Amino acid sequence: MAGSITKPKKPKSKRTPVRLRHKIEKASAAKQRKARKLAKKNPEWRSKLKKDPGIPNLFPYKEKLLHQIEEDRIRKKEEQQRRRELAKAAKSTEAQKNEGDAHMDEDAMDEEFGGEDMDDDMDEDASDIDESNPLAALIASAKKAAEQYDKELQSGDEMDDDDDDSEDESDAGVIEVQGGASSRRAYDKVFKQVVEQADVVLYVLDARDPEGTRSRDVERAVMAAAGGGKRLILILNKVDLIPPPVLRGWLAHLRRFFPTLPLRASTPAPNAHTFNHRDITVPSTSSALFRALKSYAASRNLKRAISVGVIGYPNVGKSSVINALLSRLGGSARNQRAACPAGAEAGVTTSIRSVKIDNRLTLLDSPGIVFPSTSGGSSTSTFVPKNPTEAHAHLVLLNAIPPKQINDPIPAVTLLLKRLAAHPELMERMTKVYDLPPLLGNPESGDATMDFLIQVARKRGRLGRGGVPNVASAAMTVVTDWRDGRIQGWTEAPSAVGVAGKDGVVKIADEEVMADQKVIVTQWAEEFKLEGLWGDEEGAAAAEGGNEVEMQ
Ligand SMILES: Nc1nc2c(ncn2[C@@H]2O[C@H](COP(=O)(O)OP(=O)(O)OP(=O)(O)O)[C@@H](O)[C@H]2O)c(=O)[nH]1
Incomplete structure (x- = not known):
């Protein structure tokens, strides 16, 4: 019997069955339908559509129309902002009224703000001052002004709701830099800490607007602290962004108040338009400052290191000044010191940072502090904002x-x-x-x-x-x-001649202070051996020698 032959099995098709394919297609169409329905209901989608005016490109007045739309938007925003500010002002006057008799007395304030000890110290120091000292009157008036400034700050703080948070932050040694008034008290505490700790204060100003970044209150506070035992040096930074004649004017003007050093703490941002000042380079100016601080430290002959506080507005280059001084150290010493973070944006430094240069010198970096102009005319800037x-x-x-x-x-x-x-x-x-x-x-x-x-x-x-x-x-x-200096601009130094008042009398700002300030400038310049370091004549000559050719 012949054996039965089994047919080889037909391989199973891998094709998706038509029924399954239809099922998938139906499910996908249903999903898309649902998504479209949801998108139609979404209010965000509608508002986005509304924002786009959809004016055809060929429409002859498209430009004008867009301009008008933008202006309307800005007007609305300004109106909103104005209403918000009015409401806020009304709220705070109401709150003040309610407070009425419950106003804090001065002792309580001192206790709360921790200012009592400092004031007592200052009183003792002030009483130690020799009456025959020509600086005594100046220091006393600075102390009075500083007290007034403190009071103004404190009354500003009373209206500040968020203060408790910022105080907690400062107690922890970390101050968050914010633009609003909520951190005003925290800023003030940092400033006081730096001034208290420092023997020398380097007040860094932006050369493009020195008076805009300068505050009389800061200078008075430094002068008043420790009965006038502190030294204040003005640092005119970013001089590469102003032409030599403008620099000359500012050096002459600022040196009527305090010893002033021009500085290039850092190289400019890419594509910045800078001016070539002969001899005023990053290494030469930072070496000059370094030598001046070392001379002062040597002359004081203290058993401890001299503390140098660096203060100023945000972004004026405080951290860069410290880094420039660090770069003057030898290779291995420099590598051992952590540099201060510097950046193009304001608010990079958020806490006090201490950098030890050697046994004789310690630097203190601090967050930028904006000092509002107070009623006493704190700011020396001639710009008065209208709103x-x-x-x-x-x-x-x-x-x-x-x-x-x-x-x-x-x-x-x-x-x-x-x-x-x-x-x-x-x-x-x-x-x-x-x-x-x-x-x-x-x-x-x-x-x-x-x-x-x-x-x-x-x-x-x-x-x-x-x-x-x-x-x-x-x-x-x-x-x-x-x-970043890609757009050029600067303010000119005020002329030394002064401004004629209504009565026709020509007055120079701070006229009475001038004689005493001269004593300060001369005495302090000697202590720092500044005469040979961009002194009046040499600074002017160096600036004169610079050329106005722009470098890219
Ligand atoms: N052109 C020019 N730019 C400088 C100079 N010094 C500093 N800068 C720049 O200025 C910017 C701010 O420098 P920082 O040292 O971070 O300033 P800061 O004052 O410490 O800033 P905060 O931490 O915000 O308070 C950086 O982009 C620096 O590169 C200078 O001499 N010339």
Whole structure:
């Protein structure tokens, strides 16, 4: 019998059955339908659609219309901000009224702010002062002004709701840098700590606006501390960003008050427009400062190290000054010291940092502190803001506010254009930075801002949906270019002649202080052996020797 032959089994098809495919297709279509339905209901999606005006590119007045929309938006925002401020002011007056008799007496305040001990110390120190000392009167008046300043700060603190938090932070030794008034008391504590600990205070000013970054209250507080035993040196930093004649003017002006050293603490940001000052380089100026501090430490002959506090507005270059001094140390010594973090944005340094140079010298870095001008005329700047928006814009142009805390950079650009309008050559250089034709409208009245920002947005690709220029982003670009020195600008030193008052009498600010200040400048310059280090004549000569050729 022949054996039965079994057929080889047909391999099973790997094809997806049609029924399964249909099932998948149906499920996918249902999912997409559901997603579309949900998206239609989503209010966010609608508001996004609304924002885009959808004006066709061929529409002849598109530009004008966009401009108008943007202006309306800004007006609304300003109105909102104004209403909020009014409500806040009304609330605080109400709160003050309610407080009424429950006002703290001075002792309680002293206790709370920990100022009693310091005041007592200062009183004792003040009574130790020899009456025949020509500086006694000056120190006494500085102490009085410092007390007044303290009182003003404290009364400002009473209105500050968030203070308890900031005090806790400062107790822990870490101060968070914030732009708002909530950390005002924390700033004040840091400042007091640095001044208390320091034998020498280096007050760093930005050479582009020295008076804007200078406060009389700070100088008075340093003069008053320890009965006048502290030394204050003004450091004019970032001199590479101003031309030699302007530097000369500022050195002459500031040296009427305190010994002043020009400094280039760091190299400029990429593409910054700098001026070539002969002999005023990063190594030469930092060596000069280093030698001056060493001379002072040697002359004091103390058993402990001299403490040098570095104070100033945010972003003036305090950490860079310390790093420049560290770079003067020899290789291995330098490697052993941790450098201070420095950065282009304000608010990099957040706590007091002590850097030991050697057995004779310790440096104290501190967070940048903005001192508001108090009723006593703290600020020496001639700029008087007309409203809170302009005051904020002024701080933005001083680079004192971290970028994240700048809600609206447009008023800062308006203020910048207004200032540059007074110097046509600077305005021309600024338009060249963005490759723009001369501005339309009057920059002094703020008319030119929007046109300028729309053009900057186009040149720098700051465009939103549908190619609408993002003017806020363009304004931020301008602010950053200003901060990093890509846009040039500076203030001129006040003339020594003074200003004629209504009565026709010519007065120089701080006239009465001048004679005593002269004594200070001469005595202190001797202690630091500053005569040979950019003294009046040499500093002027060095600045004179510089050329105004810009370097890229
Ligand atoms: N062009 C120029 N830029 C400088 C100079 N010194 C410092 N800078 C720059 O200024 C910026 C701020 O420097 P920092 O040393 O961080 O300033 P700071 O005062 O410690 O800042 P905060 O920590 O915010 O208080 C950095 O981008 C530095 O590179 C200088 O002499 N010339």
